[in-house]
Amino acid sequence: MQTAQLTAVDLPEKGLGTAARTVLFMALFFFFWISLNPFVDLTGAAVLDPSAGVSNRLNQLISLGLSGSILLFGMLHTLRNTILQPRALLIPLFSWFLFVSLLSNYPMLGIKGVVLAILMTVNASFYLLLPVSERHFAKMLAFGTLAALALSYYGIVFNPAISIHQASELREPMNAGLWRGHFPHKNSAAAAMVVATFFGLFVMSVWSRFLGAVIVVLAVFFLLQTGGKTSSAMLPATIIVAWTFERFRFLRIPIAVGGIALFNLLAVGSAVIKPFGEFLTQLGIDATFTNRADIWRFAFSAISDNPILGHGFKAFWQTEELVYSGGTIETWAVAAANGHNSYLDIALTTGIPGLVLTLIWVLFLPLRDISRMGPEEQHSPLTRLYTRIWLYTLFNAGLESLFYEGGNMLWFTFMLALYGFRFQASARTIHSRGGRQPRGNAGF
Numbered sequence: 001m002q003t004a005q006l007t008a009v010d011l012p013e014k015g016l017g018t019a020a021r022t023v024l025f026m027a028l029f030f031f032f033w034i035s036l037n038p039f040v041d042l043t044g045a046a047v048l049d050p051s052a053g054v055s056n057r058l059n060q061l062i063s064l065g066l067s068g069s070i071l072l073f074g075m076l077h078t079l080r081n082t083i084l085q086p087r088a089l090l091i092p093l094f095s096w097f098l099f100v101s102l103l104s105n106y107p108m109l110g111i112k113g114v115v116l117a118i119l120m121t122v123n124a125s126f127y128l129l130l131p132v133s134e135r136h137f138a139k140m141l142a143f144g145t146l147a148a149l150a151l152s153y154y155g156i157v158f159n160p161a162i163s164i165h166q167a168s169e170l171r172e173p174m175n176a177g178l179w180r181g182h183f184p185h186k187n188s189a190a191a192a193m194v195v196a197t198f199f200g201l202f203v204m205s206v207w208s209r210f211l212g213a214v215i216v217v218l219a220v221f222f223l224l225q226t227g228g229k230t231s232s233a234m235l236p237a238t239i240i241v242a243w244t245f246e247r248f249r250f251l252r253i254p255i256a257v258g259g260i261a262l263f264n265l266l267a268v269g270s271a272v273i274k275p276f277g278e279f280l281t282q283l284g285i286d287a288t289f290t291n292r293a294d295i296w297r298f299a300f301s302a303i304s305d306n307p308i309l310g311h312g313f314k315a316f317w318q319t320e321e322l323v324y325s326g327g328t329i330e331t332w333a334v335a336a337a338n339g340h341n342s343y344l345d346i347a348l349t350t351g352i353p354g355l356v357l358t359l360i361w362v363l364f365l366p367l368r369d370i371s372r373m374g375p376e377e378q379h380s381p382l383t384r385l386y387t388r389i390w391l392y393t394l395f396n397a398g399l400e401s402l403f404y405e406g407g408n409m410l411w412f413t414f415m416l417a418l419y420g421f422r423f424q425a426s427a428r429t430i431h432s433r434g435g436r437q438p439r440g441n442a443g444f
Contacts, residue, residue, distance in 0.1 A: 018132050022140060024073060025130040028066050028123065029144040032409040033192070036062060038182035039155055039162045042169040063407075067119045074126035083125050084118070085422065086365065093357040094118055097313045097404075100350050104312020106319055113314035116406035124415035128423060134382060138207035142215065145199045149218045152181025152189070179225035190228025191396065191410050193219045194235050198388045201239075205381040230399055238392040245387060246379060249371075256367060256394065260343075263398045268344060271296040292340045292399070298333035299344050310351035313404075317345075342397035346404075358403060366390060366418060369425040377424045386417040386424070393417075 036059050074080050084090050094114055101110020131137035155163030156179060165175035165186060175186055183189035196219035204212030223232055245255050271293035302311065316322065317338050339345040347355040370378065370387075377383055393414040397403065402411045 018136070021073075021130045021132065022136075024066075024069055025127070025140050026144055028070065028127065029140070030147070031062065031066060032407070032412050033144060033148040034151060034182060035059075035407070038151065039159065040184045041162050042171065042184075043166060059407075063119070067123055070123050070126050074122075074129065077126070077129050079129055082129070082419070082422075084121060085125060085419075086361075089357065089361055089365070090121065093354075093361065096354055096357060097350055100309050100354065101313045101315060103309060104315040105321060106312055106315035109315045109319075110313040113404065113406070117404040120404075120406055120412060121415060124412060125419055127416060128419055135207055137382075138203050141199045142203045142207065142211050145196050145203075145215050145219075146211070148182075148192070149196060149215065149222070152179075152183070152222060153218070155181050175227070178227040179222060181222065186226045187228055187231075187400065188409075190223055190226040190231035191400075193223035193226065194231050194238075194392060195389060195410065195413055197223070197235060198385055198392075201388075202381055202385040205384075231396070234392060234395060238388055238395070242384065242388045242391055245391065246384065252367060252370065256363060256391070259391075260363070260394055260398065263395055264341070264343060267292070267398055268296045268300065268341060272300045295333045295336045295340055296344060298336075299339045299341070299348050303344070303348050306351065307347075308351045308353065310347065310349045310354060313349050313354075316349050338401035340399060340401060342401050342403040345401045362403070362414075362418065363394065366421045369421040372425040380424070382420065383424050386420040389413055389417040390421070 071083075074083055094117065097117070098111065098114050101107050101114065104110055128137075131140065152163070163179065163181050165172070165178045165180060167173045167176040169175070178186045180186045180189045183192060197216050200212045200215030200219060202212070203215060220235070223235065226232075241255060241259075245252055302316065317336060322334050339348060343355060343359075346358050350358075370383075373383065393402070393410060396410070402408050402414075405411045
């Protein structure tokens with residue numbers, strides 16, 4: 001890494017200017033946070049919309065255009081060697097995903113999924129090189145987050161029929177009355193509001209206390225209206241856990257590794273191990289997590305059928321072979337959209353080797369990077385932001401399938417945290433004419 005060899009004032013002269021960097025940064029931010037098709041109608045009209053195919057093609061074209069622009073910027077940047085790092089891990093990881101997909105019943109699904117996952121990773125590996133300073137980064141986050149919040153509140157006030165879940169929705173009418181804004185589901189809206197709160201806290205620390213506080217208040221209020229109990233509980237819990245993680249080095253591995261293991265034991269373990277589940281029930285603990293237990297039992301059974309190769313990347317849930325297998329007589333879980341557990345889904349589709357490689361990337365390498373940071377970087381607002389996003393996503397992954405999900409805002413933001421840790425680990429403070437400048441933070 002050459003991060004420490006540059007100063008912040010040098011970067012605008014390396015390739016794109018500040019204005020162009022800002023435009024590219026915001027374009028990709030809005031692509032994930034707002035999308036080209038906000039306010040999806042869930043009552044059935046959208047399904048019958050003949051323009052749906054055109055919208056998908058447009059989405060693909062925009063995605064490829066943004067990815068190409070980011071890649072071109074990265075290739076012209078002094079730190080272009082950061083692309084797809086660490087390659088010693090990511091090349092075997094994606095190669096394995098491709099290998100198991102070619103052996104599956106739906107190889108094209110896996111190939112498309114791998115290509116999209118690589119594109120997302122390339123984007124994330126260069127994205128943090130766009131800001132020219134920590135303050136510039138905070139300003140862009142503030143503007144983008146406020147725009148996304150404003151759009152969601154606009155929908156609630158002026159078009160509640162497609163911003164608030166309705167009883168007429170085909171899939172989950174029980175969500176009627178819960179806010180989702182311009183997001184497709186209350187759970188995705190809740191996750192977005194948690195991340196928006198983290199952004200607001202960062203903006204308060206780095207740039208504007210007032211605008212940061214506005215973001216926090218708007219995001220937290222919206223979160224409470226989504227009915228997302230898990231995210232609502234995890235927001236304060238993550239802030240507390242991240243504070244503990246930052247200050248007590250000896251607790252970092254127990255918090256990250258032990259926390260994920262314990263969370264999955266309580267959730268998936270209670271569903272798969274019947275005596276353990278009954279024991280938790282006797283203690284008054286409901287570990288079913290909104291009836292996900294049936295899905296987890298079914299997924300665990302499918303993993304045992306092919307624990308090494310899995311069933312192929314993106315080649316299990318919602319496939320014709322599964323949905324029309326007649327298995328609904330035994331369990332409704334065959335019709336589930338996903339496994340509602342990222343770790344379980346990766347083991348299910350890419351086998352135990354795929355899960356191990358994933359855990360090395362998303363869990364153990366960040367722990368190593370954090371341990372390599374200098375004292376100033378470990379306690380900086382940027383590292384605090386990355387840590388909150390990282391911990392929240394790791395624990396939320398125990399209830400939602402989001403790893404390697406193309407177009408998923410939370411997965412992309414999570415990868416930014418992973419690359420943020422890498423930049424911070426190679427950073428050191430450099431003194432410039434304008435005073436002390438923390439170098440390496442977020443790549444700028």
